[in-house]
Amino acid sequence: xxxxxxxxxxxDAVQTENKPKNGVVSKQTFRFPHGIMGFENIKNxxxxxxxxxGPFWWLQMLEDPELSFLLIPxxxxxxxxxxxxxxxxxxxxxxxxxxxxxxxxVVTVHPDGRxxxxxxxxxxLNRDNQMGAQFVVKNAVEYAxxxxxxx
Numbered sequence: 277x278x279x280x281x282x283x284x285x286x287x288d289a290v291q292t293e294n295k296p297k298n299g300v301v302s303k304q305t306f307r308f309p310h311g312i313m314g315f316e317n318i319k320n321x322x323x324x325x326x327x328x329x330g331p332f333w334w335l336q337m338l339e340d341p342e343l344s345f346l347l348i349p350x351x352x353x354x355x356x357x358x359x360x361x362x363x364x365x366x367x368x369x370x371x372x373x374x375x376x377x378x379x380x381x382v383v384t385v386h387p388d389g390r391x392x393x394x395x396x397x398x399x400x401l402n403r404d405n406q407m408g409a410q411f412v413v414k415n416a417v418e419y420a421x422x423x424x425x426x427x
Contacts, residue, residue, distance in 0.1 A: 305338065306401055306408035309368060312345070313397055313410055321408065323378075323401065333380065335399065345399075347380040353393055353425055354381065359413040361400075368409055369402045376404040383425065395419035 302325040311318050312335075320338040331352045336344040350357045359379075371377065378401040381393035396416040401408045413419065 304403065304406065306335075306406050308408045308410070310409060312399070332383065335380075346383040346385070347399060348383050348393060348425065350379040350381060350398065353383075354395065354423070357381075357395060357419075358415075359395075359398055359419075360415040361411055362414055365409065365411045366400075369400060369407050370405055371402055373404055376402055378403065381423075382410075384422065391425040392420075392422040393425055394421045395423045396421050 303322060305320065305322050308319050308321060310316060312321075315337070318337050318339050322336045322338055324334040324336055324344075326334070331348055333347045333349070334344045335347055357379075369377075380399040380401070381395060382397070382399060383391055383393050385391050395413075396419050397410050397412050399408060399410050
């Protein structure tokens with residue numbers, strides 16, 4: 277079953293104005309020292325988990341709250357995903373507890389309603405120190421930037 281998201285306005289960065297504050301299951305802020313690809317100057321984000329959005333989460337820019345990235349947890353969308361990260365990349369996050377890490381893919385909803393995810397450049401969040409990063413995985417040749425969701 278492929279994921280079909282109805283709003284073609286949702287792309288890599290989406291408008292999130294008028295999103296209700298109720299129904300938010302969790303909300304946590306993260307600092308991205310290097311930003312996110314294409315948004316390197318934006319360093320501060322808020323991770324939102326809303327029950328009405330099902331398996332999807334939002335990574336909202338604090339500097340421009342009307343813009344967010346749609347995310348899906350790796351274990352939900354791609355349970356067999358095995359990214360290989362460099363030690364230098366992971367050192368940036370100052371990881372002390374592996375259980376504090378969250379791994380997401382950025383989702384793109386295409387005009388025809390198809391949803392794909394970027395497996396080459398996942399988002400990693402360290403909940404212990406509120407640091408986040410997007411890295412290109414070392415084994416990127418094994419993955420697509422537009423992997424179909426739900427296939």
